[in-house]
Amino acid sequence: MNRSGFVKLIITSMIVLLLTGCDLKKEESYKLDPENPTSIEIWHYYNGQQKMAFDKLVKEFNDTVGAEKGIIVEAFSQGNVVDLSEKVLDSANKKVGSEEVPNVFAAYSDTAYEMDKLELLVDISKYISKDELNEYIEEYVDEGRLNSDNKFKLFPIAKSTEILMLNKTDWDKFAKATNSNINDIQTIEGLVETSKKYYEWTDSLTKEPNDGKAFFGRDALANYIIIGSKQLGVEIFSVKDGKVTLNLDEKVMKKLWDNFYVPYINGYFASYGKFRSDDAKTGDILALVGSSSGASYFPGEVMLNDNESYKIETSVFQAPRFKDKEKYAVQQGAGMAVTKSTKEEEYASVEFLKWFTDKESNIKFSIASGYLPVKKKTNDLNVIKDVMNKDDLKVSSKVESSIVSSIEQINSCKLYTNKAFDGGTKARQILEYSMIDKAKEDLKKINELIKNGTSKENAVAQFNNDENFSEWFLNFKTELENAVKE
Structure with a gap:
């Protein structure tokens, strides 16, 4: 071996020993x-x-x-x-x-x-x-x-992800009376139609007009808007290299509006208690979309009053998605x-x-x-x-059903949660409350109009129109833009 080759060998050996020594030192620490x-x-x-x-x-x-x-x-x-x-x-x-x-x-x-x-x-x-x-x-x-x-x-x-939980006992009564199919509530569009049908059926059971009951409620509206937008082809918060781009498509938001705000002001959807499981317990709704980790809180009975209640069975499904759209689910x-x-x-x-x-x-x-x-x-x-x-692990049937539906959903859908960004917490709060607060406020006005003699159809029509949506959308967009800028 010549002198040059010998020197290279010595240097290579020293490097190997140095690296090995570092690794040993690292492992030892x-x-x-x-x-x-x-x-x-x-x-x-x-x-x-x-x-x-x-x-x-x-x-x-x-x-x-x-x-x-x-x-x-x-x-x-x-x-x-x-x-x-x-x-x-x-x-x-x-x-x-x-x-x-x-x-x-x-x-x-x-x-x-x-x-x-x-x-x-x-x-x-x-x-x-x-x-x-x-x-x-x-x-x-x-x-x-x-x-x-x-x-x-x-x-x-x-x-966790989101699941649909249903009071099957009262659903069976409704389904038998109206020939309703449980598969219909597994799409968002079908859920809205079924909720309308349930409101009209419960309204028909009494002499009083406009006293139908809501069928459905949501726990996290931000998830509905974020995941619904992804299903419809738009990522609201696109984050790259720590920078967020806000993407609001007016047509997408109108579809989300039509499938939440509109059924809400008509009385087909509702929210009364702190959580929708509270509303299911009082019988004010039959179905809800909530976190799979909260399945154990879905009631096992409906409380009519302090002294009267009845037991109910529970059915659990994957969270409803927009029909024939991208299969996204929240993680x-x-x-x-x-x-x-x-x-x-x-x-x-x-x-x-x-x-x-x-x-x-x-x-x-x-x-x-x-x-x-x-x-x-x-x-x-x-x-x-x-x-x-x-x-020998034991769980309730509703928790077991929740796990089954959740895993089926995780394995069949693309999971999504947006990346964190500056102003992200405030932006999510806007998604959580903007549409629902608007719906609650307008429903209150509608009920006041009905109380003063306006027909329900005409009262709802004053709010279910393009002008009202456009006004809300512009405010919503401005609030989000300011949150992202801040």
């Missing part, structure tokens, strides 16, 4: 000591049954894998998701009286995005291999890539963000999250909490049933 365990703190928003399920799994981890690896997890509920977000941001901004930022916290993408702007979040991909990451549903991982740098900063642990549910700390604490945090999303632990949590598992292989009904049978 992650090696934890069971005799001197690393403690991590998690903040979440789970309460009731969900908190019990989470706490049980934390204990299981601490007693098994955690004890073996040298990790102790402490988990604390911070109230609801709004309380948690406020507390996390207060801690991040070192507000007087706030606690230290936890190692891990549950967050929707908007809150994680704000925390990431403060440079407090860990790039989780440093602690998880590509092969491991490929086990998760692609859309869930993509949601965790908050910025244009494509770094993975929000770990999916449990997700929702907070992920877990890991905050910057020592390498040992960061590593320990991700180790817990990986364990929590393994097959058995993730399915146990899903079954107990109403959420859905996050890996491709665990979004399989046979896999879920195997774990249920093995661990």
